[in-house]
Amino acid sequence: MAKPRKPAAFIKDPLWYKDAVVYQVHLKSFFDSNNDGVGDFAGLIDKLDYIADLGVNTIWLLPFYPSPRRDDGYDIAEYKNVHPDYGSMADARRFITEAHKRGLRVITELVINHTSDQHPWFQRARKAKKGSAARNFYVWSDTDDKYQGTRIIFLDTEKSNWTWDPVAKQYFWHRFYSHQPDLNFDNPQVMKAVLGVMRYWLDLGIDGLRLDAIPYLVERDGTNNENLPETHVVLKQIRAEIDANYPDRMLLAEANQWPEDTQLYFGGENGGPGDECHMAFHFPLMPRMYMAIAQEDRFPITDILRQTAGHPGQLSVGDLPAQPRRTHPGDGDRQGTRLPLELLRVGQARADQPWHSPPPGTAARARPPAHRAAQQPVVVDARHAGDLLRRRDRHGRQHLSRRS
Numbered sequence: 001m002a003k004p005r006k007p008a009a010f011i012k013d014p015l016w017y018k019d020a021v022v023y024q025v026h027l028k029s030f031f032d033s034n035n036d037g038v039g040d041f042a043g044l045i046d047k048l049d050y051i052a053d054l055g056v057n058t059i060w061l062l063p064f065y066p067s068p069r070r071d072d073g074y075d076i077a078e079y080k081n082v083h084p085d086y087g088s089m090a091d092a093r094r095f096i097t098e099a100h101k102r103g104l105r106v107i108t109e110l111v112i113n114h115t116s117d118q119h120p121w122f123q124r125a126r127k128a129k130k131g132s133a134a135r136n137f138y139v140w141s142d143t144d145d146k147y148q149g150t151r152i153i154f155l156d157t158e159k160s161n162w163t164w165d166p167v168a169k170q171y172f173w174h175r176f177y178s179h180q181p182d183l184n185f186d187n188p189q190v191m192k193a194v195l196g197v198m199r200y201w202l203d204l205g206i207d208g209l210r211l212d213a214i215p216y217l218v219e220r221d222g223t224n225n226e227n228l229p230e231t232h233v234v235l236k237q238i239r240a241e242i243d244a245n246y247p248d249r250m251l252l253a254e255a256n257q258w259p260e261d262t263q264l265y266f267g268g269e270n271g272g273p274g275d276e277c278h279m280a281f282h283f284p285l286m287p288r289m290y291m292a293i294a295q296e297d298r299f300p301i302t303d304i305l306r307q308t309a310g311h312p313g314q315l316s317v318g319d320l321p322a323q324p325r326r327t328h329p330g331d332g333d334r335q336g337t338r339l340p341l342e343l344l345r346v347g348q349a350r351a352d353q354p355w356h357s358p359p360p361g362t363a364a365r366a367r368p369p370a371h372r373a374a375q376q377p378v379v380v381d382a383r384h385a386g387d388l389l390r391r392r393d394r395h396g397r398q399h400l401s402r403r404s
């Protein structure tokens with residue numbers, strides 16, 4: 001396929017993401033061009049002049065692929081297509097071209113830890129011979145007692161990270177919902193397929209990829225299955241493909257972790273250049289911005305920035321990504337308001353599960369997905385904010401001691 005033409009300025013500015021102003025859009029809730037009740041690409045294209053007028057220079061699209069949408073589109077049933085409610089591939093191509101014409105770059109999502117159970121890869125895997133490459137596109141086991149040290153992210157709906165599949169007659173592994181089987185990165189064919197998906201969208205002109213849920217890519221017995229060295233090897237392969245063939249593109253890490261773990265997602269050994277992601281969300285900072293406003297005190301922010309700067313390497317205050325702006329105030333979803341409250345719950349953290357328990361005095365609530373807290377706005381009662389700040393972190397250090 002011929003690569004689309006891009007504005008010359010785009011090609012000449014590989015560091016564009018450093019000061020990008022991002023506008024996050026969920027197609028379904030943005031603008032409905034044919035009045036069928038669902039926003040679509042045609043509607044978004046109609047409003048591109050409006051978005052450019054806001055002063056943003058980058059649009060971040062949430063997943064728009066064919067999907068049963070049992071996890072708001074993060075349960076992908078087909079990677080190289082568009083959900084028919086939102087339009088067609090021709091519409092997606094036209095959107096990318098029209099955005100670029102206005103100087104707007106486009107970020108989309110690369111969701112590769114898991115697929116929907118409706119994905120043809122899973123349907124093929126469950127019917128394939130046990131032990132075959134097709135079966136091993138996903139992570140299977142004859143028992144459900146492997147990887148015991150792994151937390152369950154969606155405790156309110158899932159009892160185990162294993163679910164029995166009556167067709168395969170084996171259990172399959174899922175870090176998220178039981179309709180989202182994890183891909184098996186120990187199978188070289190999976191890596192090849194994932195790189196193929198990435199190239200497909202980059203060849204269409206996509207400028208950046210938010211890498212969804214990347215701490216959980218690889219599984220190893222005897223670990224908590226987060227931030228494993230083998231996972232970083234996968235990310236280095238992804239980055240190598242970018243550096244070799246798409247040098248003006250950007251990878252954004254969605255790693256809902258503490259600064260010392262998040263910094264690893266930039267890669268780079270011994271202070272060398274980063275060889276994984278170009279950017280990473282600063283999850284602990286985000287809820288503290290709201291806490292600081294509630295308390296009318298800058299301390300929650302300066303405290304986490306001090307901890308961040310305390311980690312040598314590439315994660316410095318200057319590298320913090322701009323907060324994505326909230327989508328249009330009229331949108332129902334408020335996708336951009338990311339409140340990862342789990343990283344506020346420092347006090348009750350178990351060493352490996354810093355978000356496990358709600359803070360005292362707050363009602364137990366259904367937790368939003370760890371990587372998508374935005375979709376269920378949550379409010380912390382400011383009366384309890386002081387309690388949260390006084391607590392020790394997961395190492396038992398009292399970083400967040402109260403100001404005197």
Ligand SMILES: [Ca+2]
Binds near residue numbers: 033035036038
């Ligand atoms: Ca529509």
Ligand SMILES: [Ca+2]
Binds near residue numbers: 113175182183216219
């Ligand atoms: Ca995984």
